[in-house]
Amino acid sequence: MPTPVILINFSHPLDDEQLHRLEAELKAPIGRVIERPANFDDQAAFAPQVAALADQVGLSSQEWQQFRLVIGLPSLNVIAGVLLAELHGRMGYFPAILRVRPVAGSTPRRFEVAEVIDLQAVRDAARRSR
Numbered sequence: 001m002p003t004p005v006i007l008i009n010f011s012h013p014l015d016d017e018q019l020h021r022l023e024a025e026l027k028a029p030i031g032r033v034i035e036r037p038a039n040f041d042d043q044a045a046f047a048p049q050v051a052a053l054a055d056q057v058g059l060s061s062q063e064w065q066q067f068r069l070v071i072g073l074p075s076l077n078v079i080a081g082v083l084l085a086e087l088h089g090r091m092g093y094f095p096a097i098l099r100v101r102p103v104a105g106s107t108p109r110r111f112e113v114a115e116v117i118d119l120q121a122v123r124d125a126a127r128r129s130r
Contacts, residue, residue: 001029002026004028004029004030004032004068005023005029005030005070006033006067006068006070007019007034007070007071008057009033009071009072010036010037010071010073012037012075013035014072014100014113017112018111018112018113019033021113022098034057036057037074038079038083046079046082047082050082050083050086051086053083054087054090061090064087064090064091069095070095070097071095071096071098072097073098093120094119094120095119095120096117096119096120097119099113099114099117100113100114
């Protein structure tokens with residue numbers, strides 16, 4: 001049986017259908033979902049807020065490096081960028097991230113799991129282009 005995955009979601013909560021689709025995409029069960037919505041003070045520096053947000057996840061240094069994690073990034077691109085730098089520092093590599101997309105023709109608007117992107121694999125492939 002595959003090792004369960006921990007979803008750390010810094011965005012909108014996922015429903016059961018989305019979680020089942022994510023499990024199918026990963027070919028592994030989701031053992032735990034950690035919800036930490038990113039609500040930031042626009043008047044304060046983002047880096048310390050990102051560090052505090054990552055601290056709120058509650059993983060130890062060892063857990064950041066050893067657990068199988070998928071990250072649901074915050075919607076705001078600047079926060080997502082700073083968060084990726086923070087997570088790389090804690091994990092020692094880039095995480096896999098979740099991409100959702102609108103369901104075509106849905107009213108009201110609904111979202112579905114589109115893919116899981118292995119950012120470390122993207123980075124490794126890009127290094128070959130140097």
